[in-house]
Amino acid sequence: MSSTAQRRPGAHRPTLEEVAVLAGVGRGTVSRVVNGSPRVSDRTRAVVEQAVAELGYVPNRAARTLVTSRADAIALVVPETETRLFSEPYFADIISGVCAELADSELQLLLVLVRDQRERDRLSAYLRAQRVDGVLLVAVHRDDPLPGTLEELRIPVVLAGRRADHEPLSYVAADNLGGARAAVRHLLAGGRERIATITGPLDMEVAEARLAGYRAALAEAGRAGSDDLVGLADFTEQGGRAAMRELLDRVPDLDAVFCASDVLAAGALQVLRAAGRRVPEDVALVGFDDSIVARHTDPPLTSVRQPTAELGRTMVRLLLDEIAEPGGPRHQLVLGTELVVRDSG
Amino acid sequence: MSSTAQRRPGAHRPTLEEVAVLAGVGRGTVSRVVNGSPRVSDRTRAVVEQAVAELGYVPNRAARTLVTSRADAIALVVPETETRLFSEPYFADIISGVCAELADSELQLLLVLVRDQRERDRLSAYLRAQRVDGVLLVAVHRDDPLPGTLEELRIPVVLAGRRADHEPLSYVAADNLGGARAAVRHLLAGGRERIATITGPLDMEVAEARLAGYRAALAEAGRAGSDDLVGLADFTEQGGRAAMRELLDRVPDLDAVFCASDVLAAGALQVLRAAGRRVPEDVALVGFDDSIVARHTDPPLTSVRQPTAELGRTMVRLLLDEIAEPGGPRHQLVLGTELVVRDSG
DNA sequence: CGGTCAAGTGGAACCGCTCCCAAGGGCGGT
DNA sequence: ACCGCCCTTGGGAGCGGTTCCACTTGACCG
Numbered sequence: 122m123s124s125t126a127q128r129r130p131g132a133h134r135p136t137l138e139e140v141a142v143l144a145g146v147g148r149g150t151v152s153r154v155v156n157g158s159p160r161v162s163d164r165t166r167a168v169v170e171q172a173v174a175e176l177g178y179v180p181n182r183a184a185r186t187l188v189t190s191r192a193d194a195i196a197l198v199v200p201e202t203e204t205r206l207f208s209e210p211y212f213a214d215i216i217s218g219v220c221a222e223l224a225d226s227e228l229q230l231l232l233v234l235v236r237d238q239r240e241r242d243r244l245s246a247y248l249r250a251q252r253v254d255g256v257l258l259v260a261v262h263r264d265d266p267l268p269g270t271l272e273e274l275r276i277p278v279v280l281a282g283r284r285a286d287h288e289p290l291s292y293v294a295a296d297n298l299g300g301a302r303a304a305v306r307h308l309l310a311g312g313r314e315r316i317a318t319i320t321g322p323l324d325m326e327v328a329e330a331r332l333a334g335y336r337a338a339l340a341e342a343g344r345a346g347s348d349d350l351v352g353l354a355d356f357t358e359q360g361g362r363a364a365m366r367e368l369l370d371r372v373p374d375l376d377a378v379f380c381a382s383d384v385l386a387a388g389a390l391q392v393l394r395a396a397g398r399r400v401p402e403d404v405a406l407v408g409f410d411d412s413i414v415a416r417h418t419d420p421p422l423t424s425v426r427q428p429t430a431e432l433g434r435t436m437v438r439l440l441l442d443e444i445a446e447p448g449g450p451r452h453q454l455v456l457g458t459e460l461v462v463r464d465s466g
Numbered sequence: 467m468s469s470t471a472q473r474r475p476g477a478h479r480p481t482l483e484e485v486a487v488l489a490g491v492g493r494g495t496v497s498r499v500v501n502g503s504p505r506v507s508d509r510t511r512a513v514v515e516q517a518v519a520e521l522g523y524v525p526n527r528a529a530r531t532l533v534t535s536r537a538d539a540i541a542l543v544v545p546e547t548e549t550r551l552f553s554e555p556y557f558a559d560i561i562s563g564v565c566a567e568l569a570d571s572e573l574q575l576l577l578v579l580v581r582d583q584r585e586r587d588r589l590s591a592y593l594r595a596q597r598v599d600g601v602l603l604v605a606v607h608r609d610d611p612l613p614g615t616l617e618e619l620r621i622p623v624v625l626a627g628r629r630a631d632h633e634p635l636s637y638v639a640a641d642n643l644g645g646a647r648a649a650v651r652h653l654l655a656g657g658r659e660r661i662a663t664i665t666g667p668l669d670m671e672v673a674e675a676r677l678a679g680y681r682a683a684l685a686e687a688g689r690a691g692s693d694d695l696v697g698l699a700d701f702t703e704q705g706g707r708a709a710m711r712e713l714l715d716r717v718p719d720l721d722a723v724f725c726a727s728d729v730l731a732a733g734a735l736q737v738l739r740a741a742g743r744r745v746p747e748d749v750a751l752v753g754f755d756d757s758i759v760a761r762h763t764d765p766p767l768t769s770v771r772q773p774t775a776e777l778g779r780t781m782v783r784l785l786l787d788e789i790a791e792p793g794g795p796r797h798q799l800v801l802g803t804e805l806v807v808r809d810s811g
Numbered sequence: 812c813g814g815t816c817a818a819g820t821g822g823a824a825c826c827g828c829t830c831c832c833a834a835g836g837g838c839g840g841t
Numbered sequence: 842a843c844c845g846c847c848c849t850t851g852g853g854a855g856c857g858g859t860t861c862c863a864c865t866t867g868a869c870c871g
Contacts, residue, residue, distance in 0.1 A: 498859095
């Protein structure tokens with residue numbers, strides 16, 4: 122039973138021990154070389170590296186994790202209620218940014234959708250089983266219990282967006298208020314008089330902030346925004362339609378609508394058209410997110426773009442910091458937004 | 467230097483051993499209870515379960531993985547070149563389906579974007595490090611080396627779509643040929659005479675199959691599809707525009723275009739409009755994917771819907787099969803598609 | 812009533828790695 | 842020539858599970 126070439130690819134994976142034997146050194150030495158410790162002579166290092174290459178050795182992560190209790194992985198957690206996110210560049214860009222930033226580390230990315238209490242529990246179990254070093258949390262609602270749980274478990278977290286003005290955890294957010302204000306200023310500059318808004322669900326700080334931006338722009342122009350001009354919706358197209366209908370009922374003479382998302386705007390647009398209003402002649406329309414729909418509606422939507430990939434990258438950077446220095450200071454960043462003017466207003 | 471640091475609440479996770487002590491049984495017994503082995507008396511089981519609950523015990527996955535060499539995780543691998551996927555419901559639905567199916571297992575989902583050779587190598591290393599039990603592969607091009615690598619490593623794989631007609635690996639695909647044929651039949655039924663097509667990159671079987679469906683429909687109607695009527699593009703909007711321009715040059719009297727994707731169709735639509743053609747009066751337009759753009763163009767696009775979430779679910783099911791029975795038979799499934807008629811043709 | 816056997820249980824061995832400690836060797840200083 | 846020190850190195854002791862084997866026990870059988 123000679124230990125011959127288990128050379129069949131895929132069958133046997135060489136262990137550190139085998140590398141040590143081949144290189145004629147001890148296990149500790151191989152470990153040091155593999156992990157780039159400086160306490161190894163150049164000659165030995167070369168020999169070991171040769172052996173590693175020859176055997177195609179790759180360290181077994183489970184074994185390493187077991188002893189270091191680092192998982193070398195982070196999780197991106199998304200409430201499934203937000204699956205809509207997936208169909209927008211927002212999410213794609215976040216992922217893209219996250220992966221880009223992760224590429225230089227040895228970390229892996231776990232994707233976790235949480236759709237109900239059961240899955241929430243499952244997630245807790247994961248975390249408790251020490252499967253990840255940190256968590257990226259997207260689209261948190263104000264009363265989401267998850268951030269609290271994570272904090273209790275002492276697991277580093279970074280949020281995309283914040284739960285409220287005053288957010289204790291680390292987060293990276295887009296300047297929603299500023300973006301919304303810019304959008305409404307643009308409408309004002311275009312001479313619009315009766316500017317309405319359709320908001321997202323106000324238990325999300327994003328929606329709240331965009332509404333605040335709308336109000337701020339009106340206020341600085343010396344106009345009191347009447348509540349009649351505010352239509353409430355969730356972030357769906359259907360919600361946009363319903364809200365637009367109500368607004369038209371309540372304020373038939375409105376001449377502009379700032380929508381808290383492009384999808385909302387798309388819904389609103391349908392209703393406006395059905396009501397015989399021309400966009401932008403009769404009613405100007407501005408969205409938010411600069412998502413793919415914005416470019417394809419007729420007319421294309423003026424919208425607010427967020428630096429989403431950058432947001433993903435930054436989140437990872439912050440998370441790595443927190444992982445490296447647990448209990449360190451929290452980091453909170455707000456990234457700028459940009460108005461993209463198209464034909465809708 | 468006393469080993470303090472570990473007493474922070476939330477820091478220390480109870481081990482199997484501690485549960486055993488509390489329950490007054492051996493480690494093996496606890497393990498059996500935790501893993502649902504039948505070889506435990508009801509009384510003992512109850513005692514152990516009590517102890518588990520009391521301590522909030524959750525098995526350490528790394529330790530388990532180390533000895534069982536099951537990773538309890540699968541990877542979803544996406545070539546980054548296909549990030550466009552992310553902005554379409556296609557991908558969102560795949561993920562959603564995958565997660566839904568995974569929810570009942572103990573498996574986790576790793577998301578891996580591969581954007582260049584370096585990351586491809588990194589992926590190989592992951593796989594070799596036994597971090598996953600299987601791989602879901604999306605958007606494979608014909609000459610993609612990844613499937614081959616995986617096969618060599620003896621890692622179970624299921625593809626979304628296939629590389630060619632004759633695909634050795636397991637896959638789940640939509641009936642692209644059938645869908646395309648249905649789309650073109652619909653155009654024929656509408657009385658269209660000069661039906662063109664804009665294809666995706668022909669090194670992908672999806673694109674090829676959709677083109678084949680187009681040809682099949684023409685053939686069965688007794689019309690030889692001239693090559694003049696075929697415009698080549700990648701799956702981008704820009705590609706759609708370019709291809710549409712060429713087609714108009716070559717075949718000014720075309721009265722319908724079947725596009726291999728909605729995004730292509732959206733591009734084509736812009737060019738048609740710019741050229742003064744009315745859709746659908748002068749030129750009928752049909753897309754594929756029933757993506758979010760399809761509903762928002764003006765007019766909304768007739769398109770072919772694929773059962774994408776189902777596709778994700780099925781992929782997982784097949785993969786679990788392969789994992790359970792390595793070296794077992796390959797499974798290959800084709801799921802039906804459905805024509806969604808809107809105003810564009 | 813001894814013998815057979817299945818069920819239930821405890822515990823050792825081991826998975827592959829990191830970490831630490833002790834030991835070997837080289838070298839400058841005295 | 843000897844001592845002390847630093848640089849390298851080998852290898853033991855776990856990390857927290859699973860698995861297998863051996864042992865105890867009580868039931869059942871002839």
